[in-house]
Structures are given as C-alpha cells and as structure tokens.
Amino acid sequence: MSAVNPRPRAGNRRDEAARLAVLHAADDLLVEHGFAGLTVEAIARRAGVAKQTIYRWWPSKVEILLDTLIADSEKRVPVPTAPATADVVLGYFRDFARFVVDDPAGRVLLTLVAQAQHDTSAAESFRTRYLAPRRERERDLLARAVDAGAISPRLDLDATLDALIGPVVYRALTGAGGSDDLVTALGEDLLGKP
Amino acid sequence: MSAVNPRPRAGNRRDEAARLAVLHAADDLLVEHGFAGLTVEAIARRAGVAKQTIYRWWPSKVEILLDTLIADSEKRVPVPTAPATADVVLGYFRDFARFVVDDPAGRVLLTLVAQAQHDTSAAESFRTRYLAPRRERERDLLARAVDAGAISPRLDLDATLDALIGPVVYRALTGAGGSDDLVTALGEDLLGKP
Amino acid sequence: MSAVNPRPRAGNRRDEAARLAVLHAADDLLVEHGFAGLTVEAIARRAGVAKQTIYRWWPSKVEILLDTLIADSEKRVPVPTAPATADVVLGYFRDFARFVVDDPAGRVLLTLVAQAQHDTSAAESFRTRYLAPRRERERDLLARAVDAGAISPRLDLDATLDALIGPVVYRALTGAGGSDDLVTALGEDLLGKP
Amino acid sequence: MSAVNPRPRAGNRRDEAARLAVLHAADDLLVEHGFAGLTVEAIARRAGVAKQTIYRWWPSKVEILLDTLIADSEKRVPVPTAPATADVVLGYFRDFARFVVDDPAGRVLLTLVAQAQHDTSAAESFRTRYLAPRRERERDLLARAVDAGAISPRLDLDATLDALIGPVVYRALTGAGGSDDLVTALGEDLLGKP
DNA sequence: TATTAATCGAGACGGTACGTCATGTCTTTTA
DNA sequence: TAAAAGACATGACGTACCGTCTCGATTAATA
Numbered sequence: 001m002s003a004v005n006p007r008p009r010a011g012n013r014r015d016e017a018a019r020l021a022v023l024h025a026a027d028d029l030l031v032e033h034g035f036a037g038l039t040v041e042a043i044a045r046r047a048g049v050a051k052q053t054i055y056r057w058w059p060s061k062v063e064i065l066l067d068t069l070i071a072d073s074e075k076r077v078p079v080p081t082a083p084a085t086a087d088v089v090l091g092y093f094r095d096f097a098r099f100v101v102d103d104p105a106g107r108v109l110l111t112l113v114a115q116a117q118h119d120t121s122a123a124e125s126f127r128t129r130y131l132a133p134r135r136e137r138e139r140d141l142l143a144r145a146v147d148a149g150a151i152s153p154r155l156d157l158d159a160t161l162d163a164l165i166g167p168v169v170y171r172a173l174t175g176a177g178g179s180d181d182l183v184t185a186l187g188e189d190l191l192g193k194p
Numbered sequence: 195m196s197a198v199n200p201r202p203r204a205g206n207r208r209d210e211a212a213r214l215a216v217l218h219a220a221d222d223l224l225v226e227h228g229f230a231g232l233t234v235e236a237i238a239r240r241a242g243v244a245k246q247t248i249y250r251w252w253p254s255k256v257e258i259l260l261d262t263l264i265a266d267s268e269k270r271v272p273v274p275t276a277p278a279t280a281d282v283v284l285g286y287f288r289d290f291a292r293f294v295v296d297d298p299a300g301r302v303l304l305t306l307v308a309q310a311q312h313d314t315s316a317a318e319s320f321r322t323r324y325l326a327p328r329r330e331r332e333r334d335l336l337a338r339a340v341d342a343g344a345i346s347p348r349l350d351l352d353a354t355l356d357a358l359i360g361p362v363v364y365r366a367l368t369g370a371g372g373s374d375d376l377v378t379a380l381g382e383d384l385l386g387k388p
Numbered sequence: 389m390s391a392v393n394p395r396p397r398a399g400n401r402r403d404e405a406a407r408l409a410v411l412h413a414a415d416d417l418l419v420e421h422g423f424a425g426l427t428v429e430a431i432a433r434r435a436g437v438a439k440q441t442i443y444r445w446w447p448s449k450v451e452i453l454l455d456t457l458i459a460d461s462e463k464r465v466p467v468p469t470a471p472a473t474a475d476v477v478l479g480y481f482r483d484f485a486r487f488v489v490d491d492p493a494g495r496v497l498l499t500l501v502a503q504a505q506h507d508t509s510a511a512e513s514f515r516t517r518y519l520a521p522r523r524e525r526e527r528d529l530l531a532r533a534v535d536a537g538a539i540s541p542r543l544d545l546d547a548t549l550d551a552l553i554g555p556v557v558y559r560a561l562t563g564a565g566g567s568d569d570l571v572t573a574l575g576e577d578l579l580g581k582p
Numbered sequence: 583m584s585a586v587n588p589r590p591r592a593g594n595r596r597d598e599a600a601r602l603a604v605l606h607a608a609d610d611l612l613v614e615h616g617f618a619g620l621t622v623e624a625i626a627r628r629a630g631v632a633k634q635t636i637y638r639w640w641p642s643k644v645e646i647l648l649d650t651l652i653a654d655s656e657k658r659v660p661v662p663t664a665p666a667t668a669d670v671v672l673g674y675f676r677d678f679a680r681f682v683v684d685d686p687a688g689r690v691l692l693t694l695v696a697q698a699q700h701d702t703s704a705a706e707s708f709r710t711r712y713l714a715p716r717r718e719r720e721r722d723l724l725a726r727a728v729d730a731g732a733i734s735p736r737l738d739l740d741a742t743l744d745a746l747i748g749p750v751v752y753r754a755l756t757g758a759g760g761s762d763d764l765v766t767a768l769g770e771d772l773l774g775k776p
Numbered sequence: 777t778a779t780t781a782a783t784c785g786a787g788a789c790g791g792t793a794c795g796t797c798a799t800g801t802c803t804t805t806t807a
Numbered sequence: 808t809a810a811a812a813g814a815c816a817t818g819a820c821g822t823a824c825c826g827t828c829t830c831g832a833t834t835a836a837t838a
Contacts, residue, residue, distance in 0.1 A: 111311055111312070113367050115312075116308075116367070117304050117307070117308035119228070155379055159379065163361045163380060165361075165364060166365065167357045167361065170359060170360030170363050174307070174310075175321060176356070182353050182357070186357060189383065189384070
C-alpha cells in the first residue's frame with residue numbers, strides 16, 4: 001500500500017525538494033536584499049538546508065543563479081523556433097528588453113553580467129551555459145528570417161545581435177529605463193526592409 | 195630640503211603621498227588580483243597606509259576606483275570640445291571603444307558598471323560622478339555636430355549615444371573582443387550623412 | 389566452500405569480516421593518526437564499511453576501542469590465576485607497566501583513560517567493562533598471595549593496587565618513560581616480606 | 583589630570599577585559615558542559631568576544647585552560663617555599679590531592695592530562711608550561727626537607743614524587759574518590775622517618 | 777614659544793561569511 | 808535482515824575582511 005503522501009524527505013538520491021528550496025531561496029534573497037545579501041549561509045538558512053548540501057551540488061552561488069536564469073528565461077523569453085517573420089524577430093527583441101528591464105528574473109541576468117566582471121570562473125560558466133547557447137539560437141533565428149526574405153540586415157549577424165541587445169542591456173545596467181522605443185527604432189534601422 | 199630621513203610622515207594636513215599610494219595600490223590590485231583581491235585591507239597593506247586613513251577619506255573602495263577612473267578617462271578619452279566634425283565625433287567613439295576593450299584603466303569602468311549592480315550606493319555615485327557628467331558632454335558634442343551640419347542622427351541624442359556605446363560595453367562585458375569595425379558601421383548608420 | 393564470487397557480502401546475520409575490519413581500522417588509525425584521526429568516517433573509509441554498519445553495532449567509537457583493549461590486554465597481560473607467589477605478583481605488575489609504556493595496544497588504555505575525562509558515558513563503559521572486572525581479579529590475586537603467605541601488604545588491597553598502578557599510569561600519561569625500576573622498588577616496599 | 587578609571591575599553595594594546603572574559607567563559611563552560619561543550623565558538627559567544635580575538639592570543643583552547651590552571655593552582659596549591667618540615671611536605675601533598683579531587687579548578691588539571699593523550703602539541707605545552715616547572719619546585723621542596731633532616735625518602739626524589747602524586751591522579755581519573763588516607767599512608771611509608 | 781588640533785601607521789576589537797569536516801539519522805538498492 | 812552507498816541537517820573548525828576604535832608620534836596653525 002502506498003500512501004497518498006509518498007514520504008517526500010531524503011534518501012540515497014538527490015533530494016528534489018532541497019534543490020528547489022535552494023533555487024527559490026536564492027531568487028528571493030536576490031530580490032529582497034540584493035546580491036550583497038545573497039550569501040551561501042543566508043540561502044541555506046532560508047531554504048532550511050545545510051550549507052554542505054549547497055556545496056555538494058553547486059560549485060558556487062553563481063551556478064545557482066545560472067540555474068534559475070536558464071529556467072526562467074527559457075520560460076519567459078524563449079528564442080522563437082516558429083517561422084521567422086519580421087514581426088516574430090522584432091517581437092523577440094522587444095520581449096527580451098522587457099525581460100531585462102521589468103522582470104525580476106531579468107535582474108538575475110544583469111547580476112550575472114556583473115558578477116562575471118569580478119570572477120573569471122563565473123564569466124566562463126555564464127558564457128558557456130547561458131550566453132553562447134542562446135546566441136546560437138538567436139543567430140539561427142536571424143538566419144532563417146534572412147532566408148525567408150523577411151529581413152535584410154546591414155551588418156553581419158553577430159554584430160546585428162550586439163547592436164540590438166547591447167543598448168538595452170547597457171541602459172538597464174546604468175539604471176536608465178524603458179527601451180521599447182529604442183528597440184523598435186533600432187530594429188527598423190538594423191534589420192532593414194526585405 | 196628635508197631631513198636625512200626621507201619619511202616626513204604625518205602632520206596636520208592631508209598627506210598627498212598617502213592619497214596617491216592608495217589610488218595606485220587599488221589600481222594595481224585590480225589588475226593583478228581582480229576585484230575579489232581588492233579589499234580595503236589589501237589596499238592598506240600594499241599602500242603602506244593605515245586602514246583608518248582610507249576610511250577617513252573614502253566612504254568605500256568604489257569611490258577610490260571612481261577617483262582613478264575619472265582621472266584616467268579624462269586623460270585618455272576626453273570628450274572633444276574642439277569644433278565637432280564627423281571625424282571628431284566618430285573618432286571619439288572609436289577611442290572610447292579602445293579604452294574599454296584594451297586599456298587596463300578601461301577595465302575599471304567595467305568593474306564599476308558591475309559593482310553598481312550589486313550595490314545601490316555604488317550605482318548612485320557612479321551615475322552622479324561619472325556617467326551623468328560625461329553624458330552631458332557627449333550630448334553636447336553631438337548637438338554641436340548637428341548644428342554644424344556635420345551629422346544628422348536618425349534617433350534622438352540619448353538614444354544615439356546608447357546605441358553607439360551600449361554594444362561596445364556589452365561586448366566588453368561578455369568577453370567578446372574588438373569593436374572597432376562595429377563602431378564604424380554603427381556610426382555610419384546612426385549618425386547619417388548631412 | 390564459497391561461491392565463485394569470493395565476496396559473500398551481506399546477508400541475514402552479522403558480518404564477522406566487517407566486525408574485524410572495523411576493529412583493525414580503528415587500531416591502525418589510532419596508531420597512525422592519533423585520536424584526532426580516529427573518526428567514524430575514517431574508520432568506515434578504511435574498513436571499507438558503511439557508517440551505518442558501525443553505528444548499528446557500536447554506540448560510539450569508544451566502544452570499538454574498548455573491544456580491542458579488552459581482547460588485547462587479555463592476550464598480553466592476563467591477570468595470573470596460577471598459584472600466587474611473590475614473583476608471580478610482582479611479575480604481573482612489571483608486565484602491566486611494560487604494556488602501558490611500550491605496547492601500542494597499551495596506548496589504547498591511555499586513550500580511554502583520557503577520553504573518560506571528556507565523556508561521561510565513555511567513563512561509565514570504561515569502568516564497567518574494563519577497569520572493574522580487572523580490578524576484581526587483581527584484588528583476588530593479591531588476596532590469594534596473602535593467604536599463601538607470599539606477601540603481606542602494608543595497605544588495604546585497593547590502596548595497594550592504586551599505589552602500584554597509579555605511578556606507572558601517571559608516568560605514561562605525562563610522557564615520562566620506563567617504570568621498571570619504579571615498580572620493583574614500590575613492590576618491595578608495599579607488598580612487604582611475609 | 584588622570585582619572586581614577588583610566589578608560590578601560592580597547593585600543594591599540596591588548597584588552598584585559600576580553601582576556602579575562604575568555605578565561606572565565608572557558609572555565610564556566612568546562613564546569614557546565616564538560617570538555618565536549620568547550621568549543622572556541624562557545625567560548626567566544628559566552629565571553630562576548632570575537633573568535634578572532636581568541637585565535638589572536640591563544641594558539642588553541644588548551645592554552646586557555648593552561649592559563650587558568652596555572653593561575654588557579656598557583657593560588658590554591660602553591661608549592662611551599664617556607665622551611666620544609668615533615669608536616670609542610672605532607673600537607674602539600676594532601677592539599678594537592680584535595681585540589682585534584684574536590685576543586686573544580688583541579689578538574690582542569692585532569693582535563694589537560696587527558697587532552698595531552700589526544701594531541702601532541704597539547705602534551706608539549708602542558709609539560710613545558712605546567713608539569714616541568716612545578717616538578718622542579720616539588721623536587722626542591724623534598725631536597726630541602728632532606729637537607730633539614732625532616733624526611734629520608736627510600737626512593738630517589740622523582741620516583742618519590744610520582745609514587746605520591748600518581749595514585750592520587752589515577753584515582754581521580756578513574757572516578758575513584760577521596761585520597762586523603764591514601765596520601766597519609768603513602769607519605770608515612772615513602773618519606774620515612776629521619 | 778608653547779599649545780592645540782588634525783593626520784598618520786599600527787593594530788585590537790566585535791562581527792559575518794567563507795568553504796571544509798565530522799556527527800548521527802535516514803533511504804535506497806543489492807544480496 | 809544486513810550491508811554498502813551516500814544524501815541530509817547540524818554545527819564547529821580556523822581564516823579573511825569588515826568598519827570602528829584607541830594609541831602614541833608627528834606636524835602645522837594658533838595663542
């Protein structure tokens with residue numbers, strides 16, 4: 001007979017509840033107390049988890065944030081895989097801008113960009129696990145749009161992406177606000193007409 | 195002429211030698227050990243200065259870096275005040291890109307952008323003491339160029355600046371390299387022909 | 389006759405191989421790394437045994453040491469049961485002194501005396517399982533020797549035992565060396581001539 | 583004008599209040615929770631002192647206990663320097679026995695004897711700082727008594743001391759009680775009549 | 777010409793967090 | 808049912824910095 005509650009706690013294998021508790025605690029602490037308040041001890045305290053459990057599964061707190069960022073940005077700003085019309089492309093960059101500027105989860109992205117400046121291995125992880133794979137798919141998105149004749153960028157694909165994303169991120173990093181119009185204007189300018 | 199002992203330590207007024215020793219120690223430590231190695235204790239040790247002397251004159255180590263950044267960027271990438279031709283304008287942004295990407299002093303700029311994400315008061319200082327005044331002069335530069343008929347930007351002045359500077363900074367932050375061609379292309383595109 | 393697989397691991401009854409592996413691992417670790425290196429984790433690692441197996445059979449590592457001490461001191465310094473002549477009695481105390489001072493197994497005795505100071509339940513076990521039973525037999529040894537007219541102690545039996553054993557143990561505990569002559573002199577003095 | 587109270591708190595030199603707080607906290611914890619409860623963290627907590635302050639001045643908690651033991655045993659069981667009569671000598675050993683058996687401060691002695699078995703450097707410190715100097719003075723006490731014709735020991739001086747102290751310490755270590763009579767009897771026996 | 781006041785190097789202090797280790801309990805899987 | 812394996816919450820370890828403080832010496836401006 002197996003009870004309704006199948007005994008959630010611990011065992012020989014990784015404890016999923018602990019994993020989620022850590023991710024949520026990290027997210028919450030970042031929102032509530034900023035990066036300075038995001039210590040391993042605080043995460044452990046908040047998650048009701050042992051420090052060792054954190055160190056067992058994550059090499060550093062940056063990796064914790066990366067886990068949440070990857071999950072969240074996949075959910076909220078997926079790179080479109082559908083047929084790449086001009087609207088789809090531009091819509092994606094607008095969504096990305098809103099994610100970075102307005103969404104608390106987007107705050108994690110900025111935090112990791114920042115931490116990457118202070119910490120080489122954070123930079124490495126951030127690039128390998130987040131930036132590079134996403135850039136791959138973004139480049140592919142543009143390429144498909146070009147093939148479909150939906151856009152005709154004036155610069156090469158990577159430069160186009162940096163030119164569209166860079167200003168948005170830079171504004172967010174320097175505390176300047178909404179980038180919606182900026183994205184629209186840049187999009188028109190850089191993606192061209194077919 | 196001073197005594198045989200060339201160490202005229204202490205006195206009633208601020209010790210300029212101590213001030214410089216702190217600035218240089220901070221700069222050196224940042225280059226050699228990264229931001230993680232830039233602790234007040236390490237600066238004091240390296241500069242041969244008491245911790246209290248640092249805390250007496252700087253509210254935080256971010257202000258020390260700001261002091262060096264302001265001095266260095268004034269020296270290496272001054273915003274042109276001469277007649278604003280298209281070449282002068284474009285040249286400025288190219289110089290800025292090189293400063294950020296290649297110059298160790300430009301590294302300080304990235305470090306402060308980063309630290310501003312982790313620390314509200316760092317963000318405030320960085321904006322007030324560095325970003326805002328410089329932006330003021332950059333906006334003025336563009337305005338003079340427009341007046342002179344040297345350029346005719348397609349976006350408003352602030353958006354133009356973000357669109358030119360953002361991609362460069364974003365590339366530097368994410369570890370991507372040289373932005374020279376990018377600046378040239380963006381300049382042509384965004385500053386237009388008269 | 390055993391199976392093709394020479395590792396008849398685990399089963400229904402207590403695994404004697406595991407028991408011995410634990411005892412030997414504990415002994416070895418004590419000799420090689422001292423009491424500080426004698427952790428349950430280290431014993432388990434060394435013995436190739438699961439921690440739980442240790443906790444299942446021994447309430448604490450002190451009991452493991454007690455098991456080895458009891459076995460070893462029974463083997464190397466048995467309390468004589470043969471007719472109790474003066475030589476037998478004195479010989480026993482001399483053997484005991486050598487056990488405590490020279491024999492690695494005697495080291496365990498000192499370790500347990502020490503641990504008993506830090507840990508009440510260790511003290512309890514040590515007294516109940518080791519000290520008391522042995523004292524019983526030592527007292528009996530003396531009594532038989534008195535009855536036989538082989539010795540005539542000047543103090544009561546327990547005081548005589550403490551007066552003979554105490555100095556030897558104290559010297560061993562304080563790092564002072566050989567007690568052979570001391571035992572001889574004390575023996576002559578305290579056990580008297582018939 | 584120098585006040586009666588010369589500003590007690592902290593500064594550039596060692597803080598005497600902190601030193602005493604640590605010693606008392608260590609003593610109290612040992613009495614209340616045993617050696618197991620005597621952690622550096624607990625001492626710091628109890629003394630209202632930073633852990634670093636403890637590590638700055640004491641290489642280990644054993645040295646803290648040594649400090650208290652040395653002070654306490656100097657106060658309660660000083661080795662007599664007055665003319666060494668038989669009564670003075672015997673009185674000293676009786677006092678020592680009471681110190682070890684009844685006095686909470688004597689408990690520290692037993693704890694250190696114990697810890698010396700587990701920790702080489704504790705053993706070294708204990709011998710150098712406590713045992714050796716005290717033994718020196720005890721030997722001197724006996725020598726003076728012999729010279730004065732007050733006693734005539736049957737063993738050499740060190741053996742006599744071990745034979746008198748050893749049984750008392752051994753009894754205390756093994757939880758056996760009062761040693762008053764034992765000391766008297768041993769004293770009569772070993773110190774002899776002039 | 778003293779006195780006063782500020783600065784300096786030095787470093788002790790109460791704290792917080794670090795990353796590691798051992799504790800004893802628990803579960804899972806295999807025999 | 809025992810055993811190996813190992814995850815888990817707990818809590819101490821010893822170290823590094825934090826920012827505040829007190830000290831004694833040094834020097835310039837004031838009385």
